Amino acid sequence: MKPYEIAAEIKPSERQLEWQKTEFYGFINIGLPTVVNREWTDGNVKAENFVPDKFNAEEWVTFFKNAGFKGMVLNVKHHDGFCLWYSSLTDYTVENSFNWETENRDMVAMLSEECERQGLKFGIAISPLDRHASCYGKGEEYNEYFKKLLREVLTKYGDIFYVRFDGAAEENKNGYTQEYDWEGYYEVVRECQPNAVIALVGPDVRWYGNEWGVIRKNEWSVVPKYYSIEEAIKRSKEPPSRKNLKREKKHDMDLGSRKAIKKESEFIWYPCEVSVSMRDRWYYHKEDEYSAKTKDKLQKLYLESVGANCALMLGVPPMKDGSFAEMDYQILTAFGKTQKQTYNYKVSSIAEITASSSLSPEYDVKNLVDADENKTWKPAKDDVEPEIIFTFKEKDMFDRVLMMEHIKNGQHVEEYEIYLDTGDGKFKRIEKGGIVGYKRIHKITPTEVQRLKIKITSYRGELELQEVTLY
Numbered sequence: 001m002k003p004y005e006i007a008a009e010i011k012p013s014e015r016q017l018e019w020q021k022t023e024f025y026g027f028i029n030i031g032l033p034t035v036v037n038r039e040w041t042d043g044n045v046k047a048e049n050f051v052p053d054k055f056n057a058e059e060w061v062t063f064f065k066n067a068g069f070k071g072m073v074l075n076v077k078h079h080d081g082f083c084l085w086y087s088s089l090t091d092y093t094v095e096n097s098f099n100w101e102t103e104n105r106d107m108v109a110m111l112s113e114e115c116e117r118q119g120l121k122f123g124i125a126i127s128p129l130d131r132h133a134s135c136y137g138k139g140e141e142y143n144e145y146f147k148k149l150l151r152e153v154l155t156k157y158g159d160i161f162y163v164r165f166d167g168a169a170e171e172n173k174n175g176y177t178q179e180y181d182w183e184g185y186y187e188v189v190r191e192c193q194p195n196a197v198i199a200l201v202g203p204d205v206r207w208y209g210n211e212w213g214v215i216r217k218n219e220w221s222v223v224p225k226y227y228s229i230e231e232a233i234k235r236s237k238e239p240p241s242r243k244n245l246k247r248e249k250k251h252d253m254d255l256g257s258r259k260a261i262k263k264e265s266e267f268i269w270y271p272c273e274v275s276v277s278m279r280d281r282w283y284y285h286k287e288d289e290y291s292a293k294t295k296d297k298l299q300k301l302y303l304e305s306v307g308a309n310c311a312l313m314l315g316v317p318p319m320k321d322g323s324f325a326e327m328d329y330q331i332l333t334a335f336g337k338t339q340k341q342t343y344n345y346k347v348s349s350i351a352e353i354t355a356s357s358s359l360s361p362e363y364d365v366k367n368l369v370d371a372d373e374n375k376t377w378k379p380a381k382d383d384v385e386p387e388i389i390f391t392f393k394e395k396d397m398f399d400r401v402l403m404m405e406h407i408k409n410g411q412h413v414e415e416y417e418i419y420l421d422t423g424d425g426k427f428k429r430i431e432k433g434g435i436v437g438y439k440r441i442h443k444i445t446p447t448e449v450q451r452l453k454i455k456i457t458s459y460r461g462e463l464e465l466q467e468v469t470l471y
Contacts (some may be wrong), residue, residue: 003263004258004262004460005259005442007460008460010222014195019271019360022071022311023306023439024071025162025314026069026073026314026316027073027282028060028073028316030317030318031416033078033283034284034318035051035320037232043131043454045134047082048097048098049099050099051097052321052322055323056193056322057111057114060111060324061118063324064120069120071115072120073123073125074122074123075282076124077127078127079131079166080131081130083149084106085157089145089148089152090133094106109157122161123196124153124163126153126163126164129178130146133145137176142380143180150185150189154188154192161197162196162205163193163196163202165191165254166201175423186203195388203229212276215274216255218256219272220253220274220309220435221269221309221407222411223256224261224264225266271310273310273311274310274313275315276312277314277315278293278317279392284319292327292328292331294331298314298331306439306441307442309436309437321366337448345471346369346470347397348369350461351390351392351470352391352392353368353388354389355377356383357380363377376465376466387455390451390468395448397448397449398470398471399443399446399471400442400471401431402468403440403468404438405464406466407466409456410461410462412462413434413458416433418433418442420447421449422449436465452470
């Protein structure tokens with residue numbers, strides 16, 4: 001088999017599928033760095049200084065839902081070792097923030113319970129770096145301690161859809177650098193939360209490589225095994241090789257095309273996450289207000305991530321009193337309202353849909369406008385450039401074209417074209433694209449249209465689309 005034919009047969013795990021459906025989730029960083037106006041602290045800031053007395057779990061989750069998030073990820077322990085849950089393993093926790101005069105200070109408990117109540121997924125980020133723990137840098141002793149911490153937070157707070165490991169490491173005061181037991185950490189997650197994906201330094205979700213929202217033009221979910229986290233960890237323990245550096249530079253902007261994988265034989269499903277903060281930094285700093293992303297910027301970011309086969313995790317930092325900055329609140333609430341309006345009415349629901357072919361009645365093209373995600377369209381096997389056409393009885397207008405592959409069975413589209421007929425009976429090409437994957441959204445200029453045509457000009461394996469919708 002040719003490399004691209006092997007790649008076409010790679011499929012996601014059930015947990016990866018469920019994570020991809022989350023699409024857009026918020027990332028909260030609050031703790032002692034917020035108190036001292038820094039991004040990292042040294043592990044010596046006293047727990048009693050943490051006083052988010054305006055914190056309200058119900059308000060936080062309601063705000064996230066109104067912003068359009070489908071999940072909330074809380075950084076439960078950053079590099080300083082301060083835990084936002086009540087732990088039996090360390091006293092450096094929110095339980096000892098006694099200047100915060102409230103009955104319950106367990107933020108992980110309150111937020112996870114409120115997320116469940118309001119129907120939002122809950123996830124955690126946790127750093128193995130620990131500037132407070134005396135055993136950090138002592139090899140197995142620290143790894144065992146961290147695994148106990150991990151087990152504790154993963155078993156006390158219900159279902160967790162996402163676990164994000166930071167990879168930061170440093171020497172302790174005696175000059176010893178902690179070697180992390182990544183495989184052991186993963187085993188704990190799989191045992192305690194088998195449905196959770198492991199991200200960043202993890203085997204399930206791939207970081208896209210920067211914190212500015214700049215992504216590849218075509219972000220493949222199927223990539224060579226070389227890019228797996230296991231292989232990356234192995235390479236990190238070896239001296240950098242000129243061959244590897246050359247390879248990574250050459251394919252930095254293309255991980256999955258036929259050209260990029262022509263010498264590969266092993267592949268993995270390793271979908272991409274775009275992670276970027278609402279402001280310049282992950283924790284709240286008043287001086288960062290100038291950098292808050294506008295509603296228009298967020299819409300562009302959404303199209304270039306969720307609308308380009310990635311998931312988007314947006315950092316939303318609370319202030320030290322436990323409330324969100326009014327500017328962030330207003331922008332995100334307006335963004336959520338606009339998103340709801342944009343993707344509310346399906347113009348395609350009043351059009352007739354036809355195709356150049358269908359593999360069988362079971363895979364009829366009308367399945368593309370059926371709400372059942374398990375009903376799909378496949379073209380005939382000899383249809384090398386299959387086409388889908390929407391025809392309106394009367395001209396209509398729309399400005400979004402959304403396409404989804406049935407990624408449960410893999411990723412196959414390599415190139416496609418979009419055409420419009422404005423009423424003269426002739427199709428004019430308006431877009432040319434590459435991958436589709438889980439979801440591809442094109443924003444087009446609103447125009448009165450009689451017909452729309454999508455032509456798949458190149459695909460690998462057995463093409464299977466799940467949905468095409470015009471908004």
